[in-house]
Amino acid sequence: xxxxxxxxVENVVEMVVRGYSKLLEVATATPSTDTLDxxxxxxxxxxxxxxxxxxxxxxxxxxxxxxxxxxxxxxTDSEKNEALDAIEYRLAIVGFENLMxxxxxxxxxxxxxxxxxxMINIAKKYVSDKIDLDDFSxxxxxxxxxxxxxxxxxxxxxxxxxSGMTLANYIDEETVKEIVKKYLIDELGKLKALWIxxxxxx
Numbered sequence: 001x002x003x004x005x006x007x008x009v010e011n012v013v014e015m016v017v018r019g020y021s022k023l024l025e026v027a028t029a030t031p032s033t034d035t036l037d038x039x040x041x042x043x044x045x046x047x048x049x050x051x052x053x054x055x056x057x058x059x060x061x062x063x064x065x066x067x068x069x070x071x072x073x074x075x076t077d078s079e080k081n082e083a084l085d086a087i088e089y090r091l092a093i094v095g096f097e098n099l100m101x102x103x104x105x106x107x108x109x110x111x112x113x114x115x116x117x118x119m120i121n122i123a124k125k126y127v128s129d130k131i132d133l134d135d136f137s138x139x140x141x142x143x144x145x146x147x148x149x150x151x152x153x154x155x156x157x158x159x160x161x162x163s164g165m166t167l168a169n170y171i172d173e174e175t176v177k178e179i180v181k182k183y184l185i186d187e188l189g190k191l192k193a194l195w196i197x198x199x200x201x202x
Contacts, residue, residue, distance in 0.1 A: 009079050012071060013086045015061040021094050023060065030156055031102075032164030035095030039088050039170065048080040049073075057087075092170035093179070099164030100183035104191065116192045118143055123184035127177050136180075137165040 020038075028034045038056075045053045049072070051065075058068030075083065103109055109116060119140065126136035141161065145151045151158045168176045 006079065006082070008075065009083045009086065012057075012061075012075065012083050013090065015063070016057050016087050017060075017090045017094065019062045020060040020091060024094065024098065030160045030163075032095045032099045032160045032167060035091055035098070036163040036167055039091050039095070039167065042084055042088050045084075048077055048084075089170060092167040093175065096164050096167040096171060096176065097179050097183075099161065099167075100179050101187075102160075104183050104187040109188075110191060110195075113192050113195045115143070116188050116195070119184055120188050120192070123180050123188075127181050127185065133165075133168060133173070133176065137168075140165075 024031045024035065041056075042053075047053070054069050054072055055065055057072070058065050061068055063071075072080065103119065109119070122131075122136060122139045122143065125131045125139075126133070131139065141158075144161070145154060145158050
């Protein structure tokens with residue numbers, strides 16, 4: 001469920017999520033895996049003023065520890081919990097959307113119109129409620145990595161996929177469907193419509 005925040009909390013959340021999103025684009029080869037790790041790590045803090053928590057949030061916000069600590073100390077405990085809930089939720093969206101976008105930019109997908117169509121068909125079934133999220137995830141997984149050997153050979157990308165789909169469980173279903181439609185139906189549909197055969201190597 002989407003998290004509604006006060007202005008003071010929203011400013012903190014926006015700083016952290018905006019900074020994290022920028023880092024994600026340049027700092028990791030497995031953005032969904034790393035995002036899931038970060039989201040799960042935020043859930044482990046019992047002390048809202050834990051120095052490691054403050055340091056992590058400060059680094060994502062692009063602020064010094066002391067500067068972020070001053071801002072963080074300006075929130076009540078209730079507002080800190082509210083901020084963490086909102087950060088987890090929005091980071092989950094960032095990580096899941098990155099995964100969906102990743103497939104519209106994938107070289108192997110872009111050169112295979114039949115694969116694109118199969119992905120579009122699976123996405124349409126999910127968006128129209130013919131299959132649930134677990135079935136959607138399994139269908140994509142089995143399409144992209146049909147055998148254990150495939151999963152072993154492409155282990156990093158496979159686990160990034162599983163992590164991204166786990167992040168979807170943190171997000172309200174309507175938002176998940178909007179993201180799936182945007183990338184796996186609309187964007188892939190455009191790519192397929194514009195598809196021309198790739199030159200064969202001589």
